[in-house]
Amino acid sequence: MEKPNNxxxxxxxxxxxxxxxxxxxLKVNARPSQTNQAAGEHAQKPLTNTNAQPGDTIVQTQTPxxxxxxxxxxxxxxxxxxxxxxxxxxxxxxxKNLSKAEMKAKxxxxxxAQRQQKSEQVKTNVSAEKCExxxxxxxxxxxxxxxxVITPKKKHKVTEPHVVQLVQxxxxxxxxxxxxxxxxxxxxxxxxxxxxxxxxxxxxxxxSNARCxxxxxxxxxxVNDLKSPQKQEFCRYLENVLQVSTNYLNKCRPFAxxxxxxLRYFKLQLTQIxxxxxxxxxxxxxxDIIDTYIDDDxxxxxxxxxxxxxxxxxxxxxxxxxxxxxxxxxxxLEAHADGxxxxxxxxxxxxxxxxxxxxxxxxxxxxxxxxxxxxxxSYIMNSVTKVLLGAHALLTNGYVMSRIGTAQxxxxxxxxxxxxxxCCETYKFxxxxxxxxxxxxxxGNPDALSTTHRNDITPLSNWKDSLxxxxxxxxxxxxxxxxxxxxxxEIAILPCTSVPVVLRINASETx
Amino acid sequence: MQxxxxxxxxxxxxxxxxxxxxxxxxxxxxxxxxxxxKLISHDQWKSARELMxxxxxxxxxxxxxxxxxxxxxxxxxxxxxxxxxxxxSAAKKKGxxxxxxxxxxxxxxxxxxxxENLGSLRSSILDHLGEYKVEIESSSDNIAAQxxxxxxxxxxxxxxxxxxxxxxxxxxxxKDRNFKVVVVEGAxxxxxxxxxxxxxxxxxxxIVIPDSAVFAMMSRVNKVIISTHTVLAxxxxxxxxxxxxxxxxxxxxxxxxxxxxxxxxFTPLYVVSNNHEAFNICASPADVIPPSAGKILNDIDVYNPxxxxxxxxxxxxxISHQGGNAPSYVYRLLSELYHQDDYDV
Numbered sequence: 001m002e003k004p005n006n007x008x009x010x011x012x013x014x015x016x017x018x019x020x021x022x023x024x025x026l027k028v029n030a031r032p033s034q035t036n037q038a039a040g041e042h043a044q045k046p047l048t049n050t051n052a053q054p055g056d057t058i059v060q061t062q063t064p065x066x067x068x069x070x071x072x073x074x075x076x077x078x079x080x081x082x083x084x085x086x087x088x089x090x091x092x093x094x095x096k097n098l099s100k101a102e103m104k105a106k107x108x109x110x111x112x113a114q115r116q117q118k119s120e121q122v123k124t125n126v127s128a129e130k131c132e133x134x135x136x137x138x139x140x141x142x143x144x145x146x147x148x149v150i151t152p153k154k155k156h157k158v159t160e161p162h163v164v165q166l167v168q169x170x171x172x173x174x175x176x177x178x179x180x181x182x183x184x185x186x187x188x189x190x191x192x193x194x195x196x197x198x199x200x201x202x203x204x205x206x207x208s209n210a211r212c213x214x215x216x217x218x219x220x221x222x223v224n225d226l227k228s229p230q231k232q233e234f235c236r237y238l239e240n241v242l243q244v245s246t247n248y249l250n251k252c253r254p255f256a257x258x259x260x261x262x263l264r265y266f267k268l269q270l271t272q273i274x275x276x277x278x279x280x281x282x283x284x285x286x287x288d289i290i291d292t293y294i295d296d297d298x299x300x301x302x303x304x305x306x307x308x309x310x311x312x313x314x315x316x317x318x319x320x321x322x323x324x325x326x327x328x329x330x331x332x333l334e335a336h337a338d339g340x341x342x343x344x345x346x347x348x349x350x351x352x353x354x355x356x357x358x359x360x361x362x363x364x365x366x367x368x369x370x371x372x373x374x375x376x377x378s379y380i381m382n383s384v385t386k387v388l389l390g391a392h393a394l395l396t397n398g399y400v401m402s403r404i405g406t407a408q409x410x411x412x413x414x415x416x417x418x419x420x421x422x423c424c425e426t427y428k429f430x431x432x433x434x435x436x437x438x439x440x441x442x443x444g445n446p447d448a449l450s451t452t453h454r455n456d457i458t459p460l461s462n463w464k465d466s467l468x469x470x471x472x473x474x475x476x477x478x479x480x481x482x483x484x485x486x487x488x489x490e491i492a493i494l495p496c497t498s499v500p501v502v503l504r505i506n507a508s509e510t511x
Numbered sequence: 512m513q514x515x516x517x518x519x520x521x522x523x524x525x526x527x528x529x530x531x532x533x534x535x536x537x538x539x540x541x542x543x544x545x546x547x548x549k550l551i552s553h554d555q556w557k558s559a560r561e562l563m564x565x566x567x568x569x570x571x572x573x574x575x576x577x578x579x580x581x582x583x584x585x586x587x588x589x590x591x592x593x594x595x596x597x598x599x600s601a602a603k604k605k606g607x608x609x610x611x612x613x614x615x616x617x618x619x620x621x622x623x624x625x626x627e628n629l630g631s632l633r634s635s636i637l638d639h640l641g642e643y644k645v646e647i648e649s650s651s652d653n654i655a656a657q658x659x660x661x662x663x664x665x666x667x668x669x670x671x672x673x674x675x676x677x678x679x680x681x682x683x684x685x686k687d688r689n690f691k692v693v694v695v696e697g698a699x700x701x702x703x704x705x706x707x708x709x710x711x712x713x714x715x716x717x718i719v720i721p722d723s724a725v726f727a728m729m730s731r732v733n734k735v736i737i738s739t740h741t742v743l744a745x746x747x748x749x750x751x752x753x754x755x756x757x758x759x760x761x762x763x764x765x766x767x768x769x770x771x772x773x774x775x776x777f778t779p780l781y782v783v784s785n786n787h788e789a790f791n792i793c794a795s796p797a798d799v800i801p802p803s804a805g806k807i808l809n810d811i812d813v814y815n816p817x818x819x820x821x822x823x824x825x826x827x828x829x830i831s832h833q834g835g836n837a838p839s840y841v842y843r844l845l846s847e848l849y850h851q852d853d854y855d856v
Contacts, residue, residue, distance in 0.1 A: 164718055166731055349723035350698050356800070363810045370812040373698055373799055374722045375753030379791065379816040405723030411763060412756050437727035449719055452701055453801055459708035460719060469711035471719040477727040 161467045162446070167474070170443045190225060192218040193245045197252035206354070208392050208428065209298065209326045212258040215249075216290050219266065223286045227279075234279045235270050238286075242267070254442055257393035257401070257430045265293060265427075301425040304490035306331045309388065309423060310338055312488075317342040317385045320418075322374075322409045324354035325390020327423050329361060332388075336367050343367075345384060349374040349405045351448035351473055374405050377412045387413045391424040391487075396503065397433040398481035398496035400424075404474050407437075410483035419485040422496075426489050426506060429499050437477040444473035520546050521569040524583065525576045535675065536582045536740075537651065540775050543586040544644050551636055559598040559625035559632060566591055570856045579749075579792055579818070581741045584856075585775045585848075586647075592850045593643065594625075597636045601629045646832070650773045651676050653832035658684035661769060661830070666690040666733040669725075669766075672751050673702035674738030676771045681736070682713045691716040693732060697753060698722055699798035699815060722753055729760040735768045739821075742770070742777045744845060746823030746838025749782070749790065752816045758825035767827040774831050779845050779854040782820065791818045 163171050196218045199205045205214050222245065228237040246263065249255070255263075269289045273282055309331045313319065319342055321328050332344060344367055348355030355371065362369050372380050387409065393401040400406070400422050413420045434440055449471040450460035463469040481496035491502065524546060527533045533542060547566065556562040570587045573580060654676055662668065662684040670677050670692060681692060692715055696703035703719060711717045720728055735757060741749040748754070748770060761768050782790045796813035823838035830836075836844060845854075 350696070350721045356804075359811065360807060363807050369810070370814070371800055372814050374756075375698060375751075375819075376814055376816050377753075378755035378819050379752060379814065404721075404727060407726040408723065408756050408760065411726060411759055415759055436730050438731070441727075449696065449721060450704075452698075454798070458701060459705040463708075463711075463719075466708075466711045468714060468716050469707060469719070470717065472724070473721060474724050474727055477724070 162464065162470045164470055164472045167438050167441065167443060167472070170438075170441055170474075189245050189248050190218070190222045190241075192221040193249060197249050200249065201252040203352075206352075207324070207326050208256040208258040209302075209425075211256050212262050212427075213294065213298065215259050216262060216294055220287050220290050223283055223290075226283075233275055234282050235273055235275070239267070239270060257432070258428045261427050261430070262293060262297075266290065297427040298425060301427065301490035302327055302330055305423050305425065305488050306334050308488050308490075308493060309421065310335045310340065312386070312421065313340050313342055315341045318345060318383055319343070320345040320347060320381070320384040320387045320409070320413070321358070322347045322355070322389055322406055323349070323352075323403045324356075324358040325403075325423070327425070328388050328390045329358055331423065332362060332367065333365055336362075336365055343370065345370040345372065345380055347372055347374055347377060347380075347405075347409060351444065352403075353453075354403070374408065377409060381412050381416045381418065384413070384416070384418050387418050387420045389420065389422045391422050391428060392476055393428045393430045393432070394422075394424050394487065394496070394499050395430055395432050395434050395478070396500050397435070398499055399434055400479040400481070400484060400487075400496065401430075401434070401476055402479065404437075404477045407477045407479040407483070410479045414483045420483060421486055421488055421493075422479075422484050423488045426491060426502050429503050429506070431503060434478055437474060441477075442475040444475050446471040446473055449473050517565075518569065518572050520550065521572050522576075525573060525580075528577060528580055528583070536773065536776065537647070537675065539580075539582045540586050540647050540773070541644070543583040544590075544640065544647060547587060547590050548637065548640050548644075551633065551640070558628050559594055562636075563591055563594055563625060566594070567853075567856050574856075579740075579790070581749075581778045581780065582775055585778055588779075588849045588853050588856070589643070589775065590640065591853045592848070593639045594636055595850050597632060597639055598625050598627075598629065601632055601635060602627060647773070647775065650832045651679050654771055654773075654830055655679040655683040657830060657834070659687065661736075662688055662690055662734070664688050664690065667693060667731055669693045669695065669728065669732040669735045669757070669761075670706070671695040671703065671735075671737050671754055671757055672697035672700070673706035674771070676773070677736055677738045678706060678709060680771055681710060681715060685713055685715045689716075691718065693718045693720060693728055695725055695753070695757065696721055697751065700794075725757050726760045726763075729757075729764045729766060732761075732764070732766050735761045735766055736771065737768070738771050739776060740818060741780070742772050742829065742841060744779050744781050744842065746826060746829075746841040747782075748821040748826060749818050750821055752819045755819040755821050755825075758821050762825055768825060769828045769830060770826055771830050774833070774844075774848060777831075777841065777844055777848060779849060790820065791816050793817065 196205075196214055199214065200211065205211055219242075222241070223238065226234075226238055226241060228234040242263075246255075266286075266289065270286070273285060277285070305327060313335050317340075319332070321332070321344065335342065344362055346355045346359050346362075346369060348359075348371065350373075359369055359371050370380070389400075389402065389406055389409065391400050391402045391406075395401055400410075402422075410420050432440065446463070450458055450463055452458055460469070460471060463471055484496050486493050487496055487498075489502070494502070524533075524542060527542070528539060533539050547569075550565060550569075551562065554562075554565060556565060566587050570584050573583050573587075577583075658680045662681075666688075668681070668690060670681070672695065684690070692707075692710055694703045694707040694710070694717055696707075696719055698721065707717045707719045737750065737754060737757070739748045739750040739754075743749060750770075758768050760766075794815045794817055796815050799813050799815045800808070800811075802808070823841075826838045828835050828837065829841070831844075
């Protein structure tokens with residue numbers, strides 16, 4: 001509960017901010033800097049995490065322990081704090097005194113927060129996270145009148161009021177964003193994975209096929225470079241290393257279904273490798289497995305789907321597509337190269353505006369294109385003959401998980417009685433079941449919503465200053481099966497409801 | 512070209528609307544009302560028929576130049592009805608001696624002939640216009656006053672883009688209820704941004720979503736409250752583009768769609784398709800794809816339609832200053848607003 005409180009005063013630092021009482025106290029007991037640091041540590045502990053173990057010290061954080069997610073996050077925070085303290089110590093004498101006052105203020109604040117907690121009957125361990133913005137505000141008002149505190153934790157608290165409760169579970173506050181923290185933390189991770197993590201989190205690699213291919217490529221590098229310790233079996237060791245690496249990747253951006261499936265397949269193959277082989281043979285075999293997977297499940301599947309859809313495209317068709325799916329792009333380009341005469345309407349939406357990339361590629365290839373934003377769907381849908389959509393995953397209950405907006409396109413298409421074809425390789429089929437778009441999703445960068453291509457400054461620009469304003473950008477939605485005419489896979493053109501059948505057959509084939 | 516000279520007032524109005532000096536429908540309505548007030552008080556008309564002719568010529572002018580502009584023509588149409596009413600009551604007073612027999616046997620052309628020169632007509636019409644003006648001005652307050660009848664505590668309300676009426680409605684409701692508002696930003700114009708900022712300022716929990724997230728969010732929304740450009744005679748809407756898919760999503764999740772509308776937005780117009788010529792207009796495509804995109808622009812079509820047609824079956828309720836009505840009742844509201852003979856000028 002202290003967190004938003006601190007936040008409120010982060011910019012009012014400086015000796016002026018202290019009350020008379022505090023200043024007096026400062027003069028009386030000026031202490032050596034070391035005790036300052038120690039005190040800082042103690043005061044910080046309850047701030048970072050309520051259930052921090054008393055035994056944990058800064059020294060421990062230098063050794064990268066990765067047994068549990070929460071522990072590493074805790075340590076990361078403490079590491080930052082220790083760094084900050086050291087900087088402050090070096091900078092000047094005045095700061096030292098200030099940090100002393102800081103400690104006092106924090107302590108008092110803590111007491112007050114505790115009092116507040118009791119009166120509100122809030123459970124202690126859910127305090128900071130689940131508190132409603134309204135109550136936060138109340139707390140802010142009280143102490144701000146007489147105390148000024150500097151806080152080293154900024155990012156954390158800014159986002160706190162700007163969380164849509166509906167999708168609170170999707171916000172990953174401790175997700176790694178900055179490149180440098182990525183590097184510092186994980187020196188035991190293969191550089192290919194570190195790079196991949198950065199590319200994922202900065203959305204340089206986008207789209208579930210591209211992300212899966214990049215993962216497999218990194219995996220190949222890892223297999224190639226890995227040297228197992230003397231006494232450990234190569235595959236077991238690889239499993240452990242892989243676990244650490246994927247945990248890290250998951251922090252950068254949650255796994256796509258395609259990636260999960262590919263990884264599961266790889267791990268399964270890993271267990272089946274003959275342990276009597278030499279390491280170098282195992283490596284070759286594993287790389288071979290990855291290559292086959294890329295070739296069969298991704299490339300050839302794409303080719304097969306492309307052929308199937310091409311049969312369905314006739315001359316004079318007007319095909320509507322949404323966003324930029326790599327598979328749809330391939331299909332359209334190949335159909336055009338095949339001599340089919342058709343038009344493409346590309347529907348796009350903010351904040352990613354992926355469709356522009358598809359538009360560029362199609363225009364270069366000479367396909368006649370129309371470009372609209374998603375609000376014009378009803379205007380344009382009348383002239384469409386077929387709707388082609390890509391998918392992020394197909395769920396067992398027949399729902400299609402795809403980029404946000406897909407459901408809306410399918411909805412309007414059904415209203416106008418246009419056939420909707422979803423193109424999806426079977427390796428993206430998932431055993432997950434889902435009926436809404438909130439349980440499993442990702443929250444995109446809210447800042448992307450507050451700017452437009454015309455001006456960077458909009459009425460939303462300072463949304464962070466307003467407690468009530470929250471831009472929400474979800475990345476996926478699920479389309480109910482009744483909007484989808486058919487799913488085109490490499491096996492056949494199927495109804496959505498056939499997902500469990502395909503999964504069952506695929507499972508029996510691989511084992 | 513005496514005709515054109517006489518129409519200088521209305522052409523000025525049309526220009527102001529065209530150049531977006533007048534954007535708000537309320538401003539347009541008030542300006543139109545003022546225009547006619549001036550016309551009635553200053554112009555040299557002798558009988559109600561002459562006056563009606565003057566007004567009708569203005570309606571025609573606007574319809575020719577701005578086929579999608581309905582606010583101004585609706586106001587004028589309503590004033591036509593006011594003129595008729597005032598004439599009839601004045602004529603009745605004068606001919607009080609008429610017997611029932613005379614009334615029954617009277618030729619219909621006698622009753623509807625508005626040619627008599629009645630001295631008191633001008634002042635009585637102006638009086639009535641004054642009342643009408645007050646009605647227009649207080650309309651959005653009256654709509655907002657009904658807010659607490661429609662919004663309950665802890666609701667999640669979705670709205671699209673920006674509308675002064677909706678904004679006032681929500682803010683009034685927020686005075687004594689806590690609820691959340693999901694604002695759809697409404698690309699490529701992004702009116703939703705200023706709407707959201709304004710709502711947040713009045714302590715309403717506001718979530719801004721892109722247009723693509725409407726379907727995903729709709730499952731948790733309790734009500735969709737929107738405003739519209741025009742209410743068509745069948746109860747359908749001509750609203751900002753994108754609202755059709757919002758309404759479809761609302762239908763999918765059985766979420767009621769409440770449309771806030773001033774009376775002057777009701778028109779006796781029948782348009783039942785998005786692609787009707789007079790129905791839609793397209794704004795500059797530069798909002799959709801910036802000119803900086805370069806050479807690619809030579810080879811592509813880009814559309815930026817302004818309006819969407821929303822069929823009446825997707826609308827649950829209209830709220831005007833007189834209260835709520837179902838779309839099926841719009842025909843009746845129209846006959847109260849306008850005279851049958853003025854439907855098609």
